Amino acid sequence: MKGDSPLHAAIEGFLRYLKVERQLSPLTQKSYAHQLAALCALADEMGITDWATLDAAHVRSLAARSRRAGLQPASLALRLSALRSFLDWQVAQGKLKANPAKGIATPRAPRHLPKNIDVDEVNQLLEIDLNDPLAVRDRAMLEIMYGAGLRLSELVGIDCRHLDLASGEVWVMGKGSKERRLPIGRTAVTWLEHWLALRDFFAPEDEAVFLSSQGRRISVRNVQKRFAEWGIKQGVSSHVHPHKLRHSFATHMLESSGDLRAVQELLGHANLSTTQIYTHLDFQHLASVYDAAHPRAKRGKS
The missing domain is CATH 1.10.443.10 (Intergrase catalytic core)
Structure with missing residues (x-):
């Protein structure tokens, strides 16, 4: 992930945590990196320069902008999940007092039952x-x-x-x-x-x-x-x-x-x-x- 802003720097630290401490699969790490990079770009557009200033209204705005950009419910749920995990980590690091994404409802994706072969x-x-x-x-x-x-x-x-x-x-x-x-x-x-x-x-x-x-x-x-x-x-x-x-x-x-x-x-x-x-x-x-x-x-x- 590129960028020298505090937003990007904090996410780089989180991605290192996922790799070294959580030992998540490369595919999962890539998914987190992709979603958080997209959120960073949206936050930059909104003039947010520090995750510590993020509140619930900002999170709703990030979700609304993602929807307007064409993100489907399942992908939007994945993006909000990545944001919640990142902000939980920020709370654990003492950078935030609370996670502003906690109470934000995740859109319900249509339930697709898995196909099987008889x-x-x-x-x-x-x-x-x-x-x-x-x-x-x-x-x-x-x-x-x-x-x-x-x-x-x-x-x-x-x-x-x-x-x-x-x-x-x-x-x-x-x-x-x-x-x-x-x-x-x-x-x-x-x-x-x-x-x-x-x-x-x-x-x-x-x-x-x-x-x-x-x-x-x-x-x-x-x-x-x-x-x-x-x-x-x-x-x-x-x-x-x-x-x-x-x-x-x-x-x-x-x-x-x-x-x-x-x-x-x-x-x-x-x-x-x-x-x-x-x-x-x-x-x-x-x-x-x-x-x-x-x-x-x-x-x-x-």
Whole structure:
């Protein structure tokens, strides 16, 4: 972030705090930097030269200017969240007595339920023609993504030492550097074994389980591209991407078990409310079955 004003200097200090003390992911750091840079520019336009002079009216004005600039509700909520976190840090540093953004309401974004693939289509996707080593690798990635509900970053971050195939477990590093040990199931173990038997032919450059054709850790973009291609080849009706497999894992687990807490632990969600969105998906399924089957639910008939 460029600029010599006290506004910019304070934000630089906050970003160092996020990197060194909070150890947030580079992507999260980048998001904070982007939102706070935009807020700095708006504050400059408003003639604000010191965060200590910021009050609730200023915060509302920053929000209004952001909306007029075309920011959608979800992005505006993200911007205000970044501002609140930064001002909380300023309070902790003794630079502010109180956080003027605390009482400012966040706009409600429309709730988009995650899409998932039904069980039959997951099976269709996973029936890959294994005619080359990269197809075996992709089958293993798809199996472990769906078998353990991994995030994409968790998948590409797996090293060989993180696997315990004898006990059917994988160790991953999730958001906020939180570790999880997860069961991966017999089918995923089988395909991991198939891939690991071929892995050395790629002359690995490090301990990554999943490699590119050049022997380097596979990239996020490469995984996304391969999954989308397999979805098309296998005739899956919707676009296949890694997060959709995570959603499918969560939905199918919740439909089968009804154990929200267990699904929360498996997904690595810090808050149960994040996992509860899958209860809406489950209810939609139940409601459609009810509407189709219950005598009193059939409309248009007398």
